[in-house]
Amino acid sequence: MIEQLKPGLPRKWLLLFSGIIWSGTGIMLNFFALRWMVEFNLSQIIFVITAGILLGSAIARFGFSMVANKNIKRILAYTGHVCAFAFQEWKSYVLIAVMMTIGLFMRTTELIPKFLLAPLYMGIGFALFLASFLYYQSFFREPAK
Template sequence: MVKTQIKRPAFHVHRRTLLLIAGIVWLIAGVNVARLGIIAYGQLYSINFLDILLSIVVFALFGFMFFKMSVKHHRRIHGYREIYRPIWHFFDLKSYVIMAIMMTGGIWLRNSGLVSTIFIAVFYTGLGCALGAAGLFFLVLYAYWKE
């Protein structure tokens, strides 16, 4: 028996794979941002309990926001009628714009010297861990995908 293969346009993947791509992208971003925060923590003369607590608060705030966003993207991806979608459809346009603004603003802020090393340490560690957690959540959604 000859197995027929479904024709699909170039750069199109199964819609479930979009969750895998999102998970990898968010996890890589999270690790890189958290790494910058940890490096900044390493440059501090001392680290106190309040610094760690503030990193946890940043993690919780952004983690909640990213969790809601992950659920929204999962619903959007799961709701696609077509089985194969362009690889870049793991995000919608609004998310790409937000990502570009956050990356540009973060790079500018870090290089501007307007914020202290402690701010970079606290904020980037919390934000990076929240991004990474969202990436892991996307990977869980990918693993448990049901048609």
């Protein structure tokens, strides 16, 4: 009975779903940073955007692209319908929960000034957004079944 309740997708559509999740999360993190920047002066805004793009490019290249490629390889190895949440390894969900908790703590406690937090959020958001295109690329390469 549990198998019938599991939200299943063909692997091609799981690739698209994964890309949308990664893109959406990246956009959300950038909106946090942009919302904070209304209080910054011009030089701070330039710093945040520059640091965010540089940090995000590095994170995408040396971190998230490797994770995305690993996930894509695993998704392509599946046959039939796959649980919609199988785009990440189960261990990754623990890491995501820890990162969300730390992010919530940093946003709400004001221990780290938003001027320093914004480039981090923008960097991670930009990296997720960039890496999401690996999923889209695989989606368009995968034949329909």
